[in-house]
Amino acid sequence: MTDRGPALPALRHQLVAAVLTLAAPGLQGDAFDPAPLLTTLFTEACDADDPLPWIGHTLRTAEEAALTADLGTALHTLRATLPPDPRPTDHLHSPAWPAVTTTAARLARLLVTNDHHAH
Template sequence: MTDRGPTLPALRHQLVTAVLTLAAPGLQDDAFDPAALFSTLFTEACDADAPLPWLGHTLRTGEEAALTADLGTALHTLAGTLPPDATPADHLTSPAWPAVTTTAARLARVLVANDHHARAR
């Protein structure tokens, strides 16, 4: 693993929080706001459509970048199933939602493991 270390740790924290929220159905309650999470993943802390430039900024490894791209693809697939002006409930009941949570869970596991490994050194 080549750890490029995040130069933007506050944005890394936002990214990890967004991914964990998408990965954990228990966190998807009445206050769930997918728009804020998508904003984090596509503009603020990363670009899930093209994550490689974020290596060393908010992403630590190539594996994180690849999994972030997979999550971006799952989110675009989800968007294709939603009505205009979709509500949070529309997201959660979409047949594409399970793929989002599964993909986010894979990414969350790697993000947290990499952060733990980096702190242990």
């Protein structure tokens, strides 16, 4: 792997933490709140709607960017199923939630693997 980042390691850390939390929200217990995770994924650490420009900043590879875009799509689908002012449990009980956790798990594995193998 050619290491192309991260130029913004603190934001990379936030991104990895957000994706891991989406992959396993049950580990958060009652503290699970998706709002800051969505902020991280769509504004602070990358733009899940257009992640390619983030390669070299918080994303390392085109594959990470592609999975980030997939996660963004899953999250938009989830949002479409939620009531106005959703509670955290509304997210977890949505029929669109399994696609979020599955996609986040795939991305989390790749992010951690790429960090482990970076030189």
